[in-house]
Amino acid sequence: MRRHLYLIAGFVSLGLAVIGAILPVMPTTVFVILAAYCFARSSPRLEARLLGHPTFGPHIISWRERGAITRKGKVAATIAFAVSIVVALIFAPWPWSVAPILAALVIGGWIWSRPE
Structure with a gap:
């Protein structure tokens, strides 16, 4: 059950990130990082896709390693x-x-x- 909640939260966060990419007053990267956190606890395959993404992957890795x-x-x-x-x-x-x-x-x- 917990894994499913993280999976849902990951998709919701990713959806908010997409909205943030369109709206100038809403962040994008924060929600992508949150989605990676949720996917790490629910779907290693989806987490790997985010970490391998050419735009968002480096930001997620930088945040995880140094909080940068x-x-x-x-x-x-x-x-x-x-x-x-x-x-x-x-x-x-x-x-x-x-x-x-x-x-x-x-x-x-x-x-x-x-x-x-």
């Missing part, structure tokens, strides 16, 4: 935070417009503290 995020990934996350903040300031009512700023400070700070 590339400079390009950090910049992309920062741009996504900035877009989210601007959109929230324009369209969201107070106090919800402050939420992306707080998220950017906390999560963005953590992202930039990771090795490259």
Whole structure:
């Protein structure tokens, strides 16, 4: 049963990664890494496919070995935070417009503290 839940979570994470590749305010790599984690516990074949992927494989391996995020990934996350903040300031009512700023400070700070 547990293996099936990890498999479902892996596919959901991969689906969110695809959505993140299309939407500028949603991350992609984080969900691919999460999918690899779930597939490692449910399907070694699917995990191997992700690790062998030319785009995502190196990011997953880098994260697993050193907890590293590339400079390009950090910049992309920062741009996504900035877009989210601007959109929230324009369209969201107070106090919800402050939420992306707080998220950017906390999560963005953590992202930039990771090795490259």
